[in-house]
Amino acid sequence: MRGAAVAHPSQAPAPARAPAPLSGPVGAGRWRRVGLLAVGGAVVWHAAPALAGVGPLRRRLLPGLAGVGRPGHVALTFDDGPDLAATPAILEALARLGWRATFFMLGEMACRAPGLAAEVAAAGHEVALHGDAHHNLLRRTPSQAGDDLRRGRARVAAASGREPAWYRPPYGVLTGPVLLHAARLGLRPVLWTAWGRDWRAAATPASVTADVLGGMVAGGTVLLHDSDCTSAPGAWRSTVGALPLLAERLGRAGLRVGPLGEHLR
Numbered sequence: 001m002r003g004a005a006v007a008h009p010s011q012a013p014a015p016a017r018a019p020a021p022l023s024g025p026v027g028a029g030r031w032r033r034v035g036l037l038a039v040g041g042a043v044v045w046h047a048a049p050a051l052a053g054v055g056p057l058r059r060r061l062l063p064g065l066a067g068v069g070r071p072g073h074v075a076l077t078f079d080d081g082p083d084l085a086a087t088p089a090i091l092e093a094l095a096r097l098g099w100r101a102t103f104f105m106l107g108e109m110a111c112r113a114p115g116l117a118a119e120v121a122a123a124g125h126e127v128a129l130h131g132d133a134h135h136n137l138l139r140r141t142p143s144q145a146g147d148d149l150r151r152g153r154a155r156v157a158a159a160s161g162r163e164p165a166w167y168r169p170p171y172g173v174l175t176g177p178v179l180l181h182a183a184r185l186g187l188r189p190v191l192w193t194a195w196g197r198d199w200r201a202a203a204t205p206a207s208v209t210a211d212v213l214g215g216m217v218a219g220g221t222v223l224l225h226d227s228d229c230t231s232a233p234g235a236w237r238s239t240v241g242a243l244p245l246l247a248e249r250l251g252r253a254g255l256r257v258g259p260l261g262e263h264l265r
C-alpha cells in the first residue's frame with residue numbers, strides 16, 4: 001500500500017499533536033481489563049479497534065496500551081524488521097547514541113534474517129512481536145488472527161533467541177479476539193503516542209524529527225520503522241538520519257530514551 005491517500009499501511013490514525021497530561025504508573029492490568037470488557041459484550045468487542053485507533057482517547061482511557069509510561073522517559077520502538085538493509089544501519093545509529101530500543105519484529109522477516117534478529121537481541125535491544133505477516137487483523141477471522149500471533153511469536157523467538165513480551169499489531173488494530181490471543185501468549189499490547197511518518201517517500205530526517213516531536217514524547221512511546229517492507233523503498237534512511245537529530249532535541253529536554261521494559265514497568 002504505497003502512495004495511497006491513507007496514512008501508513010502499518011499504522012492507525014495519527015496521534016493528536018497536543019501533548020496529553022502524563023498519567024501515573026501504568027500497570028499491566030489496564031489492557032487486561034480491555035480484554036475482559038471485550039468478553040463482556042459484543043458492542044465493546046467490536047468497538048475495541050475504534051477505541052485503539054483514537055490517539056487522545058486511548059491515551060486518556062488506556063495509557064498503558066497507548067505507551068504512556070515513566071515521565072521523563074521516552075520509549076523508542078521500531079516496527080516491521082528485521083531487514084537486512086535497514087536494521088544494521090539503525091543498530092549502528094543506536095550504538096553511536098548509546099540508546100537501546102524495542103524492535104517489533106515480523107515472523108516472516110525474522111525467518112529471512114535470523115542472524116540479524118539475534119544480533120538485535122545481542123546488542124541489548126528488546127525483541128517484541130508485530131505479527132507473523134503484515135496483515136490487517138480486521139480482515140482475518142479470530143482463528144486466523146490467533147494463528148498469526150502464535151506463528152509469529154514462535155518464529156521471532158526462534159530467530160532471536162528471546163521470548164517477545166510486547167505485541168503491536170499491524171495498523172495498530174486491536175480487536176477483542178486479538179487481545180485474548182495476545183493475553184494467552186503472554187504478550188502485552190502496546191501502541192504509540194508519537195510517530196515519525198517515516199514510511200513516506202517524502203520523509204526526510206528533519207520531517208521525521210518534527211513529526212515525532214509533534215506527538216506526545218515525554219513519557220510516551222515513539223514509533224519508527226527499521227524496514228521498508230511496507231513503506232516507500234529506502235524510507236528507513238530518513239529514520240537513520242533522524243536519530244541524531246532526535247537525540248539532540250530529547251537530550252536538550254532532559255529526556256531519557258530506552259526500551260519499553262524501562263518505560264512501562
Ligand SMILES: [Zn+2]
Pocket residue numbers: 009010011079080130134170171230
Ligand atoms: Zn507495521
